[in-house]
Amino acid sequence: MTDTTNAQQPAAEVHNLDPRTLLVDANIRTEIKLGKDFIDSIRDLGVLLPIIAVRTANGRVRVRLGNRRTLAAIEAGQPAVPVIVAGDESTGTTAEIERIIGQYHENTQRAALSDLDEVSVVAALFDLGVPAAHIAKRTKMPKPKVAAAKKVAGSELATAATARYDFLTLDQAATIADFEDDPEALKALVTAAQHGPGSFEHVSSRLRETAAERAVLAQARTRLEESGLAIVDRLDWASHLSSLRDADGNDLTEETHRNCPGHAAFLDLEWVRPATADQDDVDAYQPVAVPVYVCTAPEANEHISKYPAPAGRPQAAADPEAAKAERRTVIQNNKQWRAAETVRRAWLTALLARKNPPQGALGYVLAELAASHWRLTAKIGAHELACELIGFDGKDALAAAMNQAAGNRAQVIALGLILGAFEDFMTTDTWRNPTPQDRDYLTRLTEWGYEPSDIERTVLGQEADS
Numbered sequence: 430m431t432d433t434t435n436a437q438q439p440a441a442e443v444h445n446l447d448p449r450t451l452l453v454d455a456n457i458r459t460e461i462k463l464g465k466d467f468i469d470s471i472r473d474l475g476v477l478l479p480i481i482a483v484r485t486a487n488g489r490v491r492v493r494l495g496n497r498r499t500l501a502a503i504e505a506g507q508p509a510v511p512v513i514v515a516g517d518e519s520t521g522t523t524a525e526i527e528r529i530i531g532q533y534h535e536n537t538q539r540a541a542l543s544d545l546d547e548v549s550v551v552a553a554l555f556d557l558g559v560p561a562a563h564i565a566k567r568t569k570m571p572k573p574k575v576a577a578a579k580k581v582a583g584s585e586l587a588t589a590a591t592a593r594y595d596f597l598t599l600d601q602a603a604t605i606a607d608f609e610d611d612p613e614a615l616k617a618l619v620t621a622a623q624h625g626p627g628s629f630e631h632v633s634s635r636l637r638e639t640a641a642e643r644a645v646l647a648q649a650r651t652r653l654e655e656s657g658l659a660i661v662d663r664l665d666w667a668s669h670l671s672s673l674r675d676a677d678g679n680d681l682t683e684e685t686h687r688n689c690p691g692h693a694a695f696l697d698l699e700w701v702r703p704a705t706a707d708q709d710d711v712d713a714y715q716p717v718a719v720p721v722y723v724c725t726a727p728e729a730n731e732h733i734s735k736y737p738a739p740a741g742r743p744q745a746a747a748d749p750e751a752a753k754a755e756r757r758t759v760i761q762n763n764k765q766w767r768a769a770e771t772v773r774r775a776w777l778t779a780l781l782a783r784k785n786p787p788q789g790a791l792g793y794v795l796a797e798l799a800a801s802h803w804r805l806t807a808k809i810g811a812h813e814l815a816c817e818l819i820g821f822d823g824k825d826a827l828a829a830a831m832n833q834a835a836g837n838r839a840q841v842i843a844l845g846l847i848l849g850a851f852e853d854f855m856t857t858d859t860w861r862n863p864t865p866q867d868r869d870y871l872t873r874l875t876e877w878g879y880e881p882s883d884i885e886r887t888v889l890g891q892e893a894d895s
Contacts, residue, residue, distance in 0.1 A: 441516065443479070445509040448502040451482065452491040463501050466569040471498070472505035473567070479511040483518040490514060544581075544599045545591050551575055552582035577603035584609050590619065597622055604633050608640070627880020630775070634768035642716045642764075646696050649718030659693040661725060668723040673732040681732065683722045691724040700763070762884055763857040769882035770855065774818065776879050777848060781819045786840040787877040794843050804854050804866060805847065815849025848874075863888040 480495035490512065492499050502510045518524075542550070547570070554564050561579065565572045577599045581587040584606035591602045601622050608614035614636050621632035650660055666672055670681040679685070686692050701717045724732055780787065797805055812824050819842060821827040831842055851870045859867050871889055875881055881889060 442514045444512050444514060446490060446512045448499045448507060448510045450490065451480070451499050451510075451512070452485070452489055453496045453499050454491070461497055461500060463497065463504060467497070468501050468504050470569055471501040471507060475507060476502055476510040479513045482512050482514050483516060484514055485518045486520075491518060543595075544597070544602065545588070547574075547599065548578045548581045548588065548591065548602075551578035555579055555582070574599060580606045586612075586615060590615065594619055594622070598626075601626075601629055604629075608636060611636075611640075625880060627772075627776075630772045631769055631880070631882040634771045635765060638764055638768045642698055645716045646698065646718050649696055649720070653694065653696075653720060658720075659725075661693045661695050661723065663695045663697075663721075664723045664725070667734060668725065668727055670722045670724065672735050673724060673727055674735060676731045676733065678733065680735075681724070686722065686724065689724060689730050691726040691730050692722070693725050694720040694722045697721050698760075759861075762860055765882065765884040766857045766860050769885050772882065773874070773879065773885075774852065776874075777818050777852065778820070780877065781841055781845040781848070783841055785837045786844055789876075790844045791840050793873060794840070794847050797847050802866060805850050812846060812849065814853045815846045818849050818852070819845040860884050860888055 476495075476498050478495070478498065480498055481493050482490045482495075483493055485491050493515070499510065550568065551564060551570070554568075555561075559567075561572065561575050564570065565575045568575075570578075580603040581591060581599065586609050587602045587606035590605050591597055591599075597605075597619070601618070605615060605618055608618070617632050617636065618629065621629040654660055670683065670686055673681045675681055675685070683694075696718045697720075699717050699719050701715060724730055727734075812827055816823060816827050819827070821830060827842070831839060834842055848870075851866065855867065855870075867888055868890070871879075871881060871885055875889070881891075886892065
């Protein structure tokens, strides 16, 4: 093994050199990739970390560390870059070995910024008065990422979760910030994140619906309590005014019972369609808190049941426990279905924004058109939901896009017409009475990467994801 080295290396020199004059011919990377964001940052800020180089025997400068920075500076049109010329180039086998090992460690022993680091960066810039748009421009972070980082920075719970759970994404941590005052929601979201992004989206959607319902109930409770009405927990049907008469046999109402010492109410939640909404628009239904008026002590206040038991037999339950349990199940499952629908349609929107169709899409489209199922023929003419999912403002825009789309994109749009038609028939009744078409539809979505929720798994005949 022979080396040709200088016994005395000259001191390192710092220069500003034209990057086009630097030699980048000795590098361990087989392919040097320059991302647009990287080039843009070099164009905006210049090369922040000096390039390390050596001087060759003929006086040229050869890059040792910083080939990507050099090439990006050339691409960005920078006239000069900072270069530390560490000395003269050594030649020979040992020197080449040291070059390769040095470049390997320089490229592999780097630690990327963690999500928490990025949150700190964004928070510090906001504290200094830098607007979100400027942060995105200067850091090259996407605007949604800047917004998520700001949201996490403003939440102690989300910041702590980001620091503790390295599997959480920044977007997931931002979702956790929405439940700052709900530790139980944090537990549910963290567990869901461990199961995968699909599970997290379903759980967060359900939690948002629950939070919205709680807000509706809280507002209604405040209004009723301010009016002087006593609010109690849910009571059995036998205490409801609708099941009672007064001692003279008159039906009890909220107005006639108001002066009774046992006058009270509990709040029930119902989903109501606004009068202005389309009758077929399932998404228009909104949670409304409804007071159910009761007497807390009907016997003591001499009220008579409308449903007395036959002589010699105990009173029959007009609202048996089994029926109440079934009603609670229906309410909860309907809530889960609506939450899942939000996630599913967001996933469909992302799927239909792609340039290329998922595997087997063309065959699926042709098979469904050939089958001419009534659901398809009933909805494919209007395309309303399909246009919404694909992102077109009505049928005319859809037709124009289909006429101009290239082959693969045209397949995606055609797929959207089929999926939109079937999706339009998915309602809260689907989980109770799924048809073969419902199962086939959800099965196809899961084959293309959709992660079904627990309630959707029941339609597919699968066990809930524990």
